[in-house]
Amino acid sequence: MGNNDEQPLPINDDETVQNIAIKDIKANPYQPRKTFDEQRLEDLAGSIKNHGILQPVVLRKTIVGYTIVVGERRFRAAQMAGLDQIPAIVKTLTDEEMMELAIIENLQREDLNAIEEAEGYRKLMDDLNLTQQQVAKRLSKSRPYIANMLRLLHLPxxxxxxxxxxxxxxxxxxxxxxxxxxxxxxxxxxxxxxxxxxxxxxxxxxxxxxxxxxxxxSKNQATVKPKFIKQQERQLKEQYGSNVTIATRNKKGQITFEFTSEEEFKRLIHQLNEKYHRDL
Structure with missing residues (x-):
């Protein structure tokens, strides 16, 4: 149904749903999404008028009221629908937790495009000082997937x-x-x-x-690469999350790792050092 298109935070059995006055609620200052499709908001407002809000929003208590943690679309649509109150769960969260949840909620949008997704990963890394591996773990994705998405931010x-x-x-x-x-x-x-x-x-x-x-x-390209060389390139790419080229000439060879940012360079060095120490 229209008002169930946002991915909510898990609700525990001991979390009570309360009706909170809309006038006491403020937008999340860490919300990365600054624009909302008006037509889709109107559709959601119509659904709310007919069926109510099926999934409570999540709020944080402040000195002068409440701040939205998850559910800003539902909040805005409820305002458009003329509601005075909205069902909500009030959580105790730090600023950092609010920021993280706002970014993660934005990443779960159905209409998210690849650039917005990559920008979300970058924002998690920059704002919360996370590595690609930590972002991947928090979002249940592979690190190479995160790395490949971040590469899109280098496009013109x-x-x-x-x-x-x-x-x-x-x-x-x-x-x-x-x-x-x-x-x-x-x-x-x-x-x-x-x-x-x-x-x-x-x-x-x-x-x-x-x-x-x-x-x-290329001076290094004398013949077509053997199949086993191509297999090794693929394996290294999967292992390190970076494009890898193996070139051979006159019984000598060269392995090249590609990186597109200082952060990717540091990650590669860290991974290679870890591999070296494990093999000692």
Whole structure:
């Protein structure tokens, strides 16, 4: 039903639902979402008029009233529906816990796009001083997944906007990042939107024009890579959450780890050091 589209905090048996006056409730200052779709709010307000609020909001008691922790859409829609009170559960939380829950609730939106998702992960890391591994654990996701999503934040703004408005997907964005050159990236993105390229077609295009071409011009690329080398590249990529290239020439070789930020560089060094000490 319309008013059940937000993911609530778990409610324990000993948590009492109270009716709290809407006039005593203030918005969450840590809410990362600043704009709300008016039409969807009106739809939710209509649902609330007909069925009431089925899932209580979560509040924190303050000196002068209450602050929303989870359920700001329901709160806004209840105001539009003309309600004087709203069912709520009051929790005791620190500022840090409020901030974390607001970001996590925002990450659980059904209409979240890949850029907004990546921005949510980055905000958790920056505001709460968390590592990628800690964010992954809190959200029950793999660390490589978090790392791959964060890579989208390195896209040019124009391409990020294409993902935000649905013209391209996050997978399109990750494929475009392999192009490296911003001008070429933007040109290809515009063409992909204009001709409605699938992710697979985009991958083929990028590999043909920027992958194999680069390999042909590379001094290190004398022959096609053996199958076992490609397997090792895939295994290392999965293990370290980073693109890995293995090049061999004249009985010598080189393993290259790709990173796109200082934070990713530090994480890779930490992982490699841990592996080294475990193997001693």
């Amino acid at each position: 703004i124009s391409i990020a906007n294409m993902i935000k408005d649905g013209r391209l997907s996050g997978a399109h964005g990750r494929t475009l990042l392999t192009v490296k050159d911003d001008y070429q990236m933007k040109r290809i993105a515009q063409q992909a939107v204009k001709e409605a390229w699938s992710v697979r077609y985009l991958e083929q295009y990028v590999n043909e024009h920027f992958g194999k071409k680069n390999e042909t011009n």
